[in-house]
Amino acid sequence: MAKWHETLSKHGNLFSSDSISGTSPPSVFVGSYNYPKVFVGPMVPPAHGDTSILDSPERWKGKSLEDIVNFRLNLVRGIQKISVNKTEGRYIENLQEVVMSSQPIDSDLIFEKSTSSHISLDGESAPFGPTGIIHSAKFSGTTSEKSIEKTFYDKDMKAQDAVLNLYNSGIEISKIQKCFSIGMLGQKRKLVPTKWSITATDDIISKSLVDEILDYSIIDSCKIFSYEHLGNVFVIVLFPHRWIYEMIEAWYSNGILGFGSDYEDARGIDHPPAVAGAYFAAKLGVLEYLAKNKIQSGVVILREIRPEYAIPVGVWQVREGVREAMKQKSVLADNFDDAILLASNKMSISKSEWLANGNILKLIHQKTLSDFF
Known part of the structure; x- marks a missing residue:
């Protein structure tokens, strides 16, 4: 970990100035500190x-952890403190135009004083570099993404419907999250901290995909998919069962193995999951596959977080890791037991440890009333 701190402090000192001129990707960030008055x-x-x-x-596939951290530390974050209920006014409207833009935007920020080189890491959102309080901000050359513009001006559409509308028109999830965050969607609009908007967007889309797949027929054999990136190993097991889903994570902390897990059936999950935003991000990645192939199944996602994942870069890597796994060639297994064995062989954690730290066997063995009629 020390090496990362070194890297971070080295990069953190790269930019210190009382103004910046550059092209925003386009990107905005809403903090959660001090809610409901946020930066x-x-x-x-x-x-x-x-x-x-x-x-x-969505474009970071194949990049190393260091590449991604370097991308992110180049982003200087300008801030003003604003109440989450204030979604109008010049400053927020400018930021909404930034988010609506279909391409990067030339930006000039003047700060009240030189930027501080504190690096932000929260696990859910991707990290970013120095921060400065904005004295004035100018943006030029925005070109609106038509489907976002249309949804933005539709004040009668519910936020959920707006998210699904954008998703179904092919807007990238990272973009939808920004629209949600900067108060552009729904009837009662407000600013939503970036890390909450990430989870909310994944959750809304995956709920709608579950509704869709419940009508499809159940697969007839077990399939195993896997993918590894950025020190994370994902193994996804699909098995013949109506929709149930469990995600189990394992990680090493000072040589000690830790686990977290959560699960749901067709009713969904009614509490914040123990594995936080990763739960919804992974669920979305696997549901896209089921919906596209018009099939239904039970799903277990195993995630091993290796020590190489020394710096958290956000839950996007879970969503993209699972999406990528579902594009690989699957391995077939005769039954659920064999499938979990094959899955755990791809990791450094045994089948019995995965099963002992999850609830999937209980879920599978629960008889429903319909089984008796």
């Missing part, structure tokens, strides 16, 4: 041109 503002690198890669997790 809101754009993120801008000290560079001009096509900077979109700096804030498009």
